[in-house]
Amino acid sequence: MLRFAMILSVLACTASADPARWRSAWPETDFARTTIDNWSEIISGGPPKDGIPALNDPAFIAVGDEARLTDREPVISLEMEGHPPRAYPLRYLMWHEIVNDVMGGVPVAVTFCPLCNSGITFDRRTDHGTLTFGVSGKLRQSDMVMFDRETESWWQQAIGEAIVGELTGTRLRTLPSWMESWAAFRDRNPRGLVMDQPDARRNYGANPYVRYDSADRPFLFDGEMPPHGIAPLARVVRVGDAAWPLTRLAQAGELRERGVTLSWHSGQASALDSARIGEGRDVGNVRVRDPAGRDLPHDVLFAFAFHAFWPEGAWMLGD
Incomplete structure (x- = not known):
């Protein structure tokens, strides 16, 4: 709930x-x-x-x-x-x-x-x-x-x-x-910076949407559900107007399609699962790069949102 x-x-x-x-x-x-x-x-x-x-x-x-x-x-x-x-x-x-x-x-x-x-x-x-x-x-x-x-x-x-x-x-x-785990960022960037805790009265570290990404339907949404039998709250990696199911990428580890390289490795907690953000189930870390190895803008969002805003978008489901 x-x-x-x-x-x-x-x-x-x-x-x-x-x-x-x-x-x-x-x-x-x-x-x-x-x-x-x-x-x-x-x-x-x-x-x-x-x-x-x-x-x-x-x-x-x-x-x-x-x-x-x-x-x-x-x-x-x-x-x-x-x-x-x-x-x-x-x-x-x-x-x-x-x-x-x-x-x-x-x-x-x-x-x-x-x-x-x-x-x-x-x-x-x-x-x-x-x-x-x-x-x-x-x-x-x-x-x-x-x-x-x-x-x-x-x-x-x-x-x-x-x-x-x-x-x-x-x-x-x-x-x-x-999005990536704190450990992945920290280990790659030992001289990097991290945003300090804001001066506000909030229960930082808590997830107010416990088990949301396991729900059957999105909250406050009455639009069309995604096609191909994809669960509405399944994560997809969106690059432009194309979306790759995260489950497919996680199984492959790396995909090279539509001129981009998508990679996945384990170690990042879902922020929308357990009561404490850092204890959520593992959804992995995603990077998206061009042929020259440069990072590309992308998003890892829920399938229903991709379908809502890119109704004609391409679903990269593989064979």
Whole structure:
């Protein structure tokens, strides 16, 4: 059973999908500009605007000084040439979902949507200037709707595109980052940095979505289930508009298809399984690289979310 599920469900059902009701909380959002055909696609996830507080300019500590993380705990790793690699632990992103940071002069947004298991890093620079993102409290297809504080436009996290407001249709550039275990990051980057624990009252290290990734159906989702008999909460590795079932990659260890190389090795805990994040079952570590060995943007998300946002996408099922 999911913690808080009943409370969130009640709150979600009380929120009418009507921009007229939203304007008091969103006075700067231009609801006349949108790519959404049906406002009922957007629902409340429970918390209000900024009820899940995004983080800005987080503090970092040296890898060797980190004593809270367990070996298998997942982190989002971000590496840029000429700069110490950085790890963003999911034990913090679980409660904040967005980290606005700057690395090597590049403004970035490190994002994680627990309901889709979607962890993506974006370049915050656009033709309209550098944006700072917050958590709207809204969901679409069970995926987090972000907002920028400069125009209060709403953004779909899974695709990095503005779907409501002044910046509707603008897309963010996705940066190569990946989920891996703390031990994998630490051992590869002994001189790297890891985000320090935020100064907030949260039960960091706990998973508020116990056994969610073993559920029969996604939470707050009434869309179409994925094809080919794939379980809706099965993990898939998405590269562009193609998805590889994680089970297939784990069995092969390495796949070379569609001009990319996907690799898997064991050792990363699911953040959405056990009550303590670091004790979740092993879902393994994934890397995606191009023929020159460079890391590529990708996401390891649930199958239902891939099908929802890439309904015509390619399912890489093998023979």
